[in-house]
Amino acid sequence: MQHPEENPWKIKSEQQVYDNPWINLTEYQVINPSGNPGIYGKVHFKNRAIGIVPLDADLNTYLVGQYRFTLSQYCWEIPEGGGPLNEDPLDAAKRELLEETGLVAANWTAIQTMHLSNSVTDEFCLIYTATGLTQHEAEPEDTEQLTVKRLPFDDVYRMVCDGEITDSVTVTAILKVKLLLMENRIIL
Incomplete structure (x- = not known):
């Protein structure tokens, strides 16, 4: 199945909010796919x-x-x-x-x-x-x-x-x- 490879999200900045031996939480300031500013939180699993x-x-x-x-x-x-x-x-x-x-x-x-x-x-x-x-x-x-x-x-x-x-x-x-x-x- 064909799909676009380009990421439509633009990251302006990122800040680690929390970190422990199992997970890491980062908050991103972004420009979303519609071109508007926003935030996105991501939990990274270790x-x-x-x-x-x-x-x-x-x-x-x-x-x-x-x-x-x-x-x-x-x-x-x-x-x-x-x-x-x-x-x-x-x-x-x-x-x-x-x-x-x-x-x-x-x-x-x-x-x-x-x-x-x-x-x-x-x-x-x-x-x-x-x-x-x-x-x-x-x-x-x-x-x-x-x-x-x-x-x-x-x-x-x-x-x-x-x-x-x-x-x-x-x-x-x-x-x-x-x-x-x-x-x-x-x-x-």
Whole structure:
């Protein structure tokens, strides 16, 4: 598909507003595409998002439950986390799966890439399936208080369709895996 390559936004100035080990917030003074002055804020992520859909031979998957500070509510999600930009994303996925669930997978397949909120952030995400699972000891980070559930994949698909799961990485991953299963493109 053809699209213009030229950026219609003109940056007049930029100022770092906030910085921590995970994110950076910059405010830009701009001339917008219509030629008018304005401001734009951008959250830069210092890690890439990683999501994993572990699938066992009986077509069960694993969800991780935790209280999400930003939403002030408990959420169910696939195993997910962040990987430094200079780290191989697959290595980050393997680490996150082990940390959160104690699972180690023999087979990994990248199934989706996506930007999570491209109107205000540059956060990039990779999603994998993990099969050939063996159980080991979970190694959660000290900031995580997690509950892990093993459920039939179709139950998790129903939870997504019914709006019980709203995490964007999980919704995307589960819908993509359902499509791949329907097309017989996942080998357990």
